[in-house]
Amino acid sequence: MPLLKFQKPAVAACAKHFKTRETVKWGELDIHPPIVVNASVSSGKSIMICELAKAVKDAALGRATPVTVYVLVIQRQGELCEQNSDAAWSIGLQNSVYSASCGGRKSTHYSVVYCTEGTMARALEQYRFSPYTPEELSLPADQRAKLGKFHPDLCLVDECHQTPFEQPDSQYMAVLKHFYACKPHMRLAGFTGSPFRSIQSIVGSSPDHLWRQFASMELGDADYPADAVGNGLISTEFMIEQGWVVPPVFGWPDEHDKEYDFSHLEPDGWDYSEAELDAATSDRETCLAICQDVIEKARSRKGVLIFAATQRHARMIAAALKLLEVPADQIGVITDKTTTKERRQILADAKTGAVKYTVNVAVLTTGINVPWWDTLVFMRPIGSLVLLIQAIGRVLRLLIADDEVPMLGRDALTADERLALIAASAKPDALVLDYANVMQTLGHLYENPVLEQADLEKAKKEHLELIECPVCATMNSPHARRCIGRDHSGQRCDHFWSFRMCPSCNTKNDQVARECRNQACRRMLIDPNANLERKHYTDAESIPVRAMKIESGRGGKLMIRYELADGRNPVEIYYPQAGQQKALNTRIWKGFVKTLPIPDKEKFRLGAMKAETIMQNLELIPVPVEICARENAKSKWNIGRRKWANAESGEVVL
DSSP: OOOOTTTHHHHHHHHHHHTOOOOEEETTEEEOOOEEEEBOTTSOHHHHHHHHHHHHHHHHHTSSSOOOOOEEEEESSHHHHHHHHHHHHHTTOOOEEEETTTTTEEOOOSSEEEEEHHHHHTTTTSGGGOOOOHHHHTSOHHHHHTTOOOOOSEEEEETGGGOOTTOTTSHHHHHHHHHHHHOTTOEEEEEESOOEETTEESBOSSTTOSBOEEOOOOTTOTTOOTTOOSOSOBOHHHHHHTTSSOOEEEEOOSSGGGSOOOTTOOOBTTBOOHHHHHHHTOOHHHHHHHHHHHHHHTTTOSEEEEEOSSHHHHHHHHHHHHHTTOOGGGEEEEOTTSOHHHHHHHHHHHHHTSSOEEEESSOOSSSOOOTTEEEEEEOSOOOOHHHHHHHHHTTOSOOOOTTSOOHHHHTTSOHHHHHHHHHTSSOOOEEEEESSOHHHHHHTTOOOHHHHHHHHHHHHHTTOOOEEOTTTOOEEOTTOSBOOOBOTTOOBOOOBSSOEEOTTTOOEEOTTOSBOSOTTTOOBOOOGGGGTTTSOOOGGGOEEEEEEEEEEEGGGEEEEEEEETTSOOOEEEEOTTOSTTHHHHHHHHHHHHHTSSSOHHHHHHHHTOOHHHHTTOGGGSOOOSEEEEEEOTTSOEEEEEEEEEOTTTOOEEO
C-alpha cells in the first residue's frame, strides 16, 4: 500500500533530516538529533515506519557502491511488533522478528528487524549485537561486514512516548545507548500520536531530552512530495477534520448517583493507587446504575470498550452487566493477567461484534485495531493527556464495509467527500461516555480541541449560557479559554478570553501551555503559579466572579464551583460534619463560614450543618464579587481573598 497524501510530508521530513550531519549532546554522548513523527491514531504509523525503512534501504542499495543498511524497529508489546512486521511484508519489505512474546521468534536473518524492547535488552551481550573489538575495528569495512554483527544504521521506535529517557537504567535506554556505542552515527526516529510523558512534551532542546524535534515539512520546501497534504504533523483533530477517523461525540450520566467520585484522589505520576481506586469504586449499587445507563445509551451501538479502574472493578462491571441480562458470551474482560490466547480470542470476537462489551484495565490503549468499537466508557480517572488520547483513539477508527470505498480510494477524494462517506456509514461517530469526570478534570490541565469540544457539548446538555466569539461569532462553552471556531480552510480562530503572553514574541498562548505555540519561537512558558505558593495575594490577582454553583456529593462532600471572568473554574471542596476526620473537616468548613459577610447567628447555624442541609439553605452563602485563586502543581485550587458587595451600600468589602 503506497503512502497516503497526508503521510508523505512526515516521511519526507525524516528522510531529509537523516541526510544532515548535525550532532547534539545527549548526556555524555554526541548523537544525531532524534526526530519524532507526531502521527495520531489511524494515521498508519505501521506503514510510515516500513516505508521509511524501505526508502533508506533502497537509497543505500542505489549507490554506485551498494551497501547494506541495518534497520531496527522497537516496540514495547509483542502484538504491536507482529502487526508492524506484517505491515512491512505487505509492501514487500522483508524483515525478521526478534521477540519472545511473538511465539519465541528471535531472528535477525534480514537486515530489517522488528523487536520488542525487553527481548532485545536481554540479548545485548550476544555476539550478534556486540560492539566491534579493537581488532575487528582495524579490519577493512568489507571484512567487518562478514563478521555478521547487527548494528543498526537506523532505529525506529513505535509509540516513542513510552521511551523513558528520564530513566537511564531502563531497558529502552540500555538498548539505545548500546547501539549508539556500536554505531555513533545511528539515526533515530520515533512515532507517536501522544508526544507527552505525564504533562511534559517529550520533545526538548536540553541534553536530558532524547527527542529533539518534530518531523514536519511545509509546502514550498524543495523536497515537499508531489500531491502531498499537510505538513507532517498529523494530529487527532487533523484526522477528524480530513475525514480519516470518525468524529467523537460525548455523553455524561443524567444523575449524579450514576458516576464515580475520584476528586479526592491524586495521581502518582501517570496513574492512581490501586487501593484508593478499589475503595472509590467499591459501591455495587453505583456500578449497577452506571452499567444500566451504559446499556441504555449503547443499545443501538456496535462495540463498547470500557476502562475499569482495577481488576476487582473489572470483575464487578462484568458481573453487573450479566445481572442486567447481558449474555455472558457478549462480555470480555482483559487485564494484564489475561493469557495471550484468551486476549486474542476476545479481541477477535470484538472485531466481529460477537463480544459487544470489552472491559479492560488500561491495557488496551495502544496498538489495538478494533474498528467495530464505536463506544468508549470511562469508569476510572485518567491521569494524563497521553492516556486520554490513546483511549479515545481506540474508538475513532473507520469501519469500512467490503462494498465501500477502501482507504486508498478515499485518498483521491476531498475531505468533504470523506466526511460524507463517514456520515452515511454504519459507524458515523464514536460515543465517549464519561462516568469519572475525566473531561472536566483534564480540561483544566491541557489545551486540547477534543477536551474543548467535550466541554462545549456538556455545557449545551446542562443548558448553560454559551458565549459568542467577538471575532468569528462561534458559540463556545462558558469555560472556554480560546475560541474553538475554524474558518473554511481549517485555520483556528485566534481569539482568547484568557491567555498567557509569551515574553519573547508576544504571542498569546493558552494559560496551561508549556511552550509558545509560535513555531518560530517555541519558548518554554514557566507556570506562573509555581512561584506564587506561600506568597501573599494581591489586588492584581482578584478576578470577577461570573457565577457560583454549590453541589453536594457522596460521603458528605460539598463542592463550591466558581466561574471567573478570565475563564478559569476553581473549585473548593469541604466535608462539613463528615468523613473519617470529622472534627478536622468541620473546623476547615467553619473556617470558611467565618469569612462570610453574614450575621454571627447565621454563621453558627451554617457551621453546624451537614452537606445535605446546607443544600437546603444556600441563601446563607453569598456569591463573592471577586476572588483570588491559584492552582498548585498538583492541580488543586487555593482560594485566597474574597470580596463581596455590601448589601446596603453596594460597596465592595473584604
